Amino acid sequence: MTFILRLFAFSFLMVSGYVSAVGDEDYLPRDTRFNPNITSPTEALGAEVGEWHVRHDQLANYMQLLAAQSDRVSIVETGRTHENRPLYLLAFSSPENQKNLAAIQAKHINNLGKSASADDPLILWMGYSVHGNEASGSNAALLVAYYLAAGESQKIDELLNNNLVLLDPSLNPDGLSRFAQWANMHRGNTLVADPQHREHKEAWPSGRTNHYWFDLNRDWLLLTHPESRARIAQFHQWRPHVLTDFHEMGSNSTYFFQPGIPSRKNPWTPRKNVELTTKLGNFHAAALDKTKQLYFSGESYDDFYYGKGSTYPDSIGSIGILFEQASSRGHVQDTVNGELRFSDTIQNQVTTTLSTFEGALANKKALLDYQVEFVQQTNDLIKDDDLAGYILQEKLDKTRFAKMLSIFKAHKIEYWPLSKNTKVDNQTFEAQSSVFVPLDQAQYRLIKSIFSTRKSFDDNTFYDVSNWNLPLAFNIQYTPVSRAPKVNKQSQSTSQAILPELQSSAYAYAFSWDDYNAPKLLQRLLASNIKVKVAGDAFFAKTSQGGMSFSAGAVIVPTALAQPDNLVAILEAQSVDLGISVHSISSGLTTQGIDIGSRKMLNVSQPKVLLVGGKGTSQYEVGEVWHYLDQHLDMPVSVTDMNELQTLNLENYTHMIWVQGSYKNVADRISQNLDTWLRNGGVLIGQKSAVAWFSNNNWLKVSVKTESDVQSAFATDHLSYKDKDSLAAKQRVAGAVYETQLDLSHPLAFGFHSETLPVFRNSAIVLRKPVKPFITAAFHPQTSLMAGYTAQEIQEQISGSAAVVAHNVGKGKVIAFANNVNFRGVWYGTSRLMSNAIFMAPFIKAQG
Structure with missing residues (x-):
């Protein structure tokens, strides 16, 4: 038994x-x-x-x-x-x-x-x-x-x-x-x-x-x-x-x-x-x-x-x-x-x-x-190196510069403020806004890697990215130098601006769009029910500190509008918390540029953003957008699964963001709902493969070369079976940095001050540059690879292509990024394009 x-x-x-x-x-x-x-x-x-x-x-x-x-x-x-x-x-x-x-x-x-x-x-x-x-x-x-x-x-x-x-x-x-x-x-x-x-x-x-x-x-x-x-x-x-x-x-x-x-x-x-x-x-x-x-x-x-x-x-x-x-x-x-x-x-x-x-x-x-x-x-490597180090400068955006330097500090990379203005190759690096990173320090190899612009390697096959140049990611001006400049070793900090005191009798209050935290400050004001306008053009206004220039994108808080009783207290608290100067404007009549009551001063309302995720979308890219809006803008964002769009009331949202994904089998009902929402005034934002889907639905008036289209440019004659992996490695963009040329007058470029903007590419999707004027906000020049490896065949496809495109569709707007502007949460130089796509979209008035 x-x-x-x-x-x-x-x-x-x-x-x-x-x-x-x-x-x-x-x-x-x-x-x-x-x-x-x-x-x-x-x-x-x-x-x-x-x-x-x-x-x-x-x-x-x-x-x-x-x-x-x-x-x-x-x-x-x-x-x-x-x-x-x-x-x-x-x-x-x-x-x-x-x-x-x-x-x-x-x-x-x-x-x-x-x-x-x-x-x-x-x-x-x-x-x-x-x-x-x-x-x-x-x-x-x-x-x-x-x-x-x-x-x-x-x-x-x-x-x-x-x-x-x-x-x-x-x-x-x-x-x-x-x-x-x-x-x-x-x-x-x-x-x-x-x-x-x-x-x-x-x-x-x-x-x-x-x-x-x-x-x-x-x-x-x-x-x-x-x-x-x-x-x-x-x-x-x-x-x-x-x-x-x-x-x-x-x-x-x-x-x-x-x-x-x-x-x-x-x-x-x-x-x-x-x-x-x-x-x-x-x-x-x-x-x-x-x-x-x-x-x-x-x-x-x-x-x-x-x-x-x-x-x-x-x-x-x-x-x-x-x-x-x-x-x-x-x-x-x-x-x-x-x-x-x-x-x-x-x-x-x-x-x-x-x-x-x-x-x-x-x-x-x-x-x-x-x-x-x-x-x-x-x-020994330090002694043999012809360079002494790198000088870096950022004059207008202290937040972005400080964030990059905080990464250096965490990695025990030493840097020092310049003790006096320094001129290198006709560029002047101002002491109050520049630092020097010497190569003569323990983290020499890491520094060389962080500043690398190498474009070819012994083996050009990459499991991950081929470049991670941090100054390019943060869009920080820098130059290598063969001789060390004079530095101030008493501090690792650049000088801090003194915030102006706000006047309770001011006609209006204003802050520039230059600092990385400016979108966060705008979002916080909107969340506090403060009435805000944004300048569509530059102006020179009288302030409590004298005459001051404001570039397009500047944020204005007119006291003529119905504002909270504690307006000044809110502005002062947020100014101090985010380190952004808010200025008291004494008159609505400016000495140059548009006036405070100009029709080019547009009202800004609280955005309601819908981020499309779920099966078929890249969890990484959805997460990067969510992280940016949540952590860097303090903006609530609704994340929904793509299949939920069939029954969702899209009228509740002002903006919709789509990232890399597979959209071949999107239900017709979703496309129809989206078309109606867009033409009735929605702002549709997409990047990478989402842009190709926008084009296929005739929302985006741009011809898109998919990755398979680009890969067809490779000659495959006389290849043997052993060349299969090598060809596959060449046909992908495994994370490289490309130059774009910005149209600084375009609303999506508000807050930028250099026409050259490095962007990160990790796909071979290419937007053909539109023939129509006014809709291309950024494009790749003929020779645009800045750092990292990309096969020559793909470089030729990217040369002259569009990087950022935007135009009207009915009452709405469509904004397309060929690249991932929030890559790994560290591309501070291009993530501002996302906040501009949200806040500056009302200024876009160009027909596709």
């Missing part, structure tokens, strides 16, 4: 598709004992690791518990996410080292670049799941933390007595929580491995991204988000010897560890970095061989963009290492390599975490020496 019952039980498990749970100690080395006084992950969760996807609150609570129970662990909250989840960094070392953690940290930082001693500790930073739906990393972090806090073995003693392990258990708590909810809510008692099961097909937006649907693995350099800023601050306090970055990839793959393709490393990364990564890779291979796992290395992934977790450390002298595990995207999934269980994916991440420890200890001397060699070689 017992045999029959056991047979029945076995048969039931097989039929139900149940996957047996894996105990904590099954994931970890067999020769390890564990302190019974320290809670295991299973005890804390009430379930085996991998049985359910761990939520971030469970993960965070367990890390706090370990810190309370084990004298090998210390924990610090480094920051908070957009959704107010805590970011934790744990330090594991021996109890004795824990008592002297601050001293160990200080000694390491002070000793950077000096001779290394065999007694110096290795600092190993283990980072998990920057993409929230690549959850095996964060689930593995539970087990790694338990192993380091409670494990008892000779290997653990060797690791912790003389070294330090930093553990970042979740780089993206918001995304991890979103995905855990998705995977767990679709988990049945009977697991389903079918890839088409809803559990394995996330809804839009995916858990890969953070709160605003950004890819945090592209944000290490740009620091758009609090998660990245918190992490970089800790990174520079510790400067680890090795930093690991645990990811997942497609379910039908296997396991990847770096090095990737050697020819696709960043030019500023030393060859020794690749050699050490390879040495550590031998330990990963040996560990995976023992468990008979399939894997690959030295192919597919690159180490080029310094804004990724596995690559940013390379610019500073650390060894960054990427791991990619085939994803179960749930609890179990059928793949070309057989059934892939979530526990399998966790196991591999644990295995390569431990092989990282083993490889690092075996190569400890080489890793310690490398940081010394890195500094010495950097100093």
